Amino acid sequence: MWRACCNLDKLETLTLTHLSASNDGIEVGVAGIKDVAARAGVSISTVSYVVSGKRKIKDETRERIYQAALELGYAPVVNAVNESKHCTHVLAVSSPLRPYTDVSNYAAFFFALATAAKKYGYDLLLLMHEAGDHEMQRVAEDRIVDGIFLLDVLLSDSRTEIAASLNIPVVSIGCANNTSAVYSVDLDFAGMGREAIEKAYLLGHRHIMLYCPGRHAFIEGSNFLVRFTDAAMQRAEELGVTVTRKFAPGKTIDDVNLTIDEAFGEDPQISAIICEESVSVGAIIASLNRRGLRVPEDISLMAACVGGSSSRLADELPMNPNAVCERAVEIMIAALRGERHDVGYVELLPAEYHARGTMIARKLPTRN
Amino acid sequence: MWRACCNLDKLETLTLTHLSASNDGIEVGVAGIKDVAARAGVSISTVSYVVSGKRKIKDETRERIYQAALELGYAPVVNAVNESKHCTHVLAVSSPLRPYTDVSNYAAFFFALATAAKKYGYDLLLLMHEAGDHEMQRVAEDRIVDGIFLLDVLLSDSRTEIAASLNIPVVSIGCANNTSAVYSVDLDFAGMGREAIEKAYLLGHRHIMLYCPGRHAFIEGSNFLVRFTDAAMQRAEELGVTVTRKFAPGKTIDDVNLTIDEAFGEDPQISAIICEESVSVGAIIASLNRRGLRVPEDISLMAACVGGSSSRLADELPMNPNAVCERAVEIMIAALRGERHDVGYVELLPAEYHARGTMIARKLPTRN
DNA sequence: CTGAAAGCGCTTACAG
DNA sequence: CTGAAAGCGCTTACAG
Structure with a gap:
């Protein structure tokens, strides 16, 4: 199948006007240096x-020769x-x-990346590195x-440093502290953190x-959790909201119960x-039920920074991989086409709130 | 970097014994047809x-010429x-x-495939097709x-048919009805279905x-669910166990409640x-609690065919992607190396039961 | 089953 | 800045 990266369609359809006249008959379709020279x-x-x-030829003559060579489909030039122009389309x-x-x-x-990339004829290569940046260089x-x-x-991510030494564009999905050598696209997690607190506050x-x-x-600095949490904590302080932050030790029902x-x-x-x-949203609901608390009547519940698999059990501030990845691919393609050279560019997309009825106005204390 | 797939190390180190004696001096390092002929x-x-x-040459002579060409590093032959031998390592x-x-x-x-493939120096290309088999052919x-x-x-999967016409090996992770043109690796889901029922029966x-x-x-025939369910239903019938099969309409807490x-x-x-x-295991526990039923005291619970993200909330018969993918990669590599030619081979791996204390002996009715 | 030799595409000092 | 011509690598009917 013909790959789009080799756009020589023009050459394909051209007919050969000058043919080499070798003495063993009429040769058809293969242009030689003789044909190019004649044309x-x-x-x-x-x-x-x-x-x-190997020798400098006058610009005008050279152009005429290239023109003729391409028109005749002279192999060495083609x-x-x-x-x-060779590109891997990967x-x-x-x-x-x-x-x-x-x-x-x-x-x-x-999937979001693959789907977006496919629109431009690109495939995706999976690169996993436990270790480091060797794979990128390779x-x-x-x-x-x-x-x-x-x-x-990560906030401090060696890959964003490595990017500077590579001869191909790098688009970071998530914001590192050092964004100078990459294009960055991310959700506005700080805004998301503030929005979550404000939503609850207004209720x-x-x-x-x-x-x-x-x-x-958090310790390793996975960027979005840190950004979300820091912004949420700060907004809560500004609004005078008391926040109890808990790190779950694990995901079993016992871990969830303990944390709650x-x-x-x-x-x-x-x-x-x-x-x-x-993933823990269902277990949290179960854990609250165990304490005799219902969602949302007694406790309002919201899931933020929710990735691919939404539990659909609560109000959500999801990651929206599709939007982020679409932008990432658009930026990548523009960079590959040479349409943009503003490496270091950072784009933050606003979060979208998905209501499912689990965040409601706080019940006023009935007694006491 | 030198890629392992091109093992011409031998040629690299050989010296040129016959050199072309063109009249413009001594040419070094480039073997021509003349040199090969002489050698x-x-x-x-x-x-x-x-x-x-273009002409048939006696085997012995041909071999001698190839030998000489390779020793001299004659470009066309090399x-x-x-x-x-060219391979993409993808x-x-x-x-x-x-x-x-x-x-x-x-x-x-x-991740399991990527990790296993990496051991052999292979990268992974993601291929998504909403439509069909065009991508594989491409x-x-x-x-x-x-x-x-x-x-x-799927049980009836066009990709396993397409495989027959491709010039590269195809390893199917999951069993289609037609396994003749691919290597197949899968968990023994039928065995898993029987095991699940037997486990409950014995308790x-x-x-x-x-x-x-x-x-x-199920309607589209996603192979493992059908195999698991059919085998479970049949084993239940053999053992005289009453099975109530329910298809959940969705994954919200309401969907789960309705189904339960x-x-x-x-x-x-x-x-x-x-x-x-x-994913629904947590919600099922919550739903049972709502009915005043506890897990496992009142109701035993097991999750089977569990994929990547285990909820860790119940006993499990997981998919074990690591084991399956490791075998798939081993088979692929052997096929690529020409070490096996038994296309159509099917390998079923036994399931492993992970106990978490949610399957216990049935409580005898206290009254009635 | 193979070689001697004519011929072709391409390169490149030489000439202008 | 370019051409005529010698020469090289390679191919291929022809011959045996």
Whole structure:
């Protein structure tokens, strides 16, 4: 099948007007240096020098010869053109495997990227590195891919440093502290954190639990959780809201019960829970039921930073991989086409709130 | 960087013993047809015919000429050898996007495949096709990949038919009805279905609910759910166990409540639930609690066919993507190396039961 | 089954 | 800045 990267359609349809007249009959369809020379009105030696570049030929003559060569489909010139335009039509996705990585979250990004890239005729190469940046350098040096996307970007991420030394564009899905050598696209997680708190505040909630997944994600600086949480905490302080932040030790029903119990032990007045995760939402509801608390009548519940697999059990501030990935691909394509050279550009997309009826106005205390 | 697929190390280190004696001095390092002819002790025309293949040359002579050509590093022959051995070191993963596809389940397979493939120096190319088999043909014809893995294989899957016409090996992760043109690796889902029922039976359960995800998965014939369910139903019948099978209309808490209510409406004696899914397990526990039923004291619970993201809330019969993908990669590599030619081979891996204390002996009725 | 030799495409010092 | 012509690598009917 004809690949779009080699746009020599013009040559394909042209007919050969000058044919080489070898003495063993009429040769059809293969243009030689003789044909090019005749069409350009020069000697074969001049054509030879143009093709090899071993002697400087006057601009005008050279152009005429190239013109004739391309029109006749003279192989050496056509091949040279193809070589220079050669692209793999493959884009890499750098997906680190960290100890705490929830791979199920990656899937939505893979599919969103793949779907968007396909519109432009690009395939996706999966690049996993437990270790580091060696893989990025390898695929760039070996010209296996035309560009690289970064997933699960840390605040301090060595991949954004490495990008500077690569000869292909890198688009970071997520914001590192150093954005100078990459294009960055991300959701506005800080805005999301503020929005979550404000939403609860406007519904009358003044005691909120922040349910966070395992602590390691924060320690290693997985960028979006840190941004969301920091902004949420700060906004809560500004509004005078009491926040109880808890890191769940795990995802079993016991882990969830323990975490919920601890939070209510510290602040019995909690009336809303913001969970920075999706899978534990069902268990949180079960855990609250066990304490005799219903959602949303007694406790309002919201899931933020929800990745690919939405539980659909609560109001959500989802990651929206589709929007982010579409923009990432658009930026990548523009960079590959040479339409933009503003490396260091950062784009933050606004979050969308998905209501499912689990965030309601705080019930006023009936007694006491 | 030097890629392992081109093993011409031998040629690199050889020195040129015969050099072309052109009259403009001594040419070093470039072997011509003349040199090969001299070394092989034949005329240049014979060498020419061997290289072009336009005339049949006696086996012995031909071998001698090839030998000489390789020793001298004669470009046309060396290049031909390279071409024939050329491999991309990339393997495709065909991941269909069906309406009911839970992409989060794919992730574990992607990572397991990528990790296993990397051990052999292979990268993974993501291939999504809403439509069909065009993508497989494209990457095979364009020689973008060396082999293809199939994910989410249906009982009647056109991709297993297409495989017959491709010039690269195809390893199916999941069993289609037609396995003749591919290598197949899968968990033994039928065995898993029987095991699930037997486990419950041996614990005294005689009324079991089978909680199935959306009906469309079954209608379209997603292979593992059908195999699991059919085998489970049959084993239940053999053992005289009453099974209430329910298809959940969705994954919200309301969907789960509705499904559970329907099942208990049909058979109030249900004492164990086997859920063919992971994400709804938390909601099922919550739903049972709402009915005043506790897990496992009142109702035993097991999750089977659990994909990448285990909820860890119940006993599980997981998919074990790692084991399946490792075998798939091993088979692929062996096929690529020409070490096996038994296309049509099917390998079923036994399931492993993960106990978490939610399957216990049936409580004897206290009254009535 | 193979070689001697004519011929072609292309390169390149030489000439202007 | 370019051409005529010698020469090289390779191919291929022709001959045996």
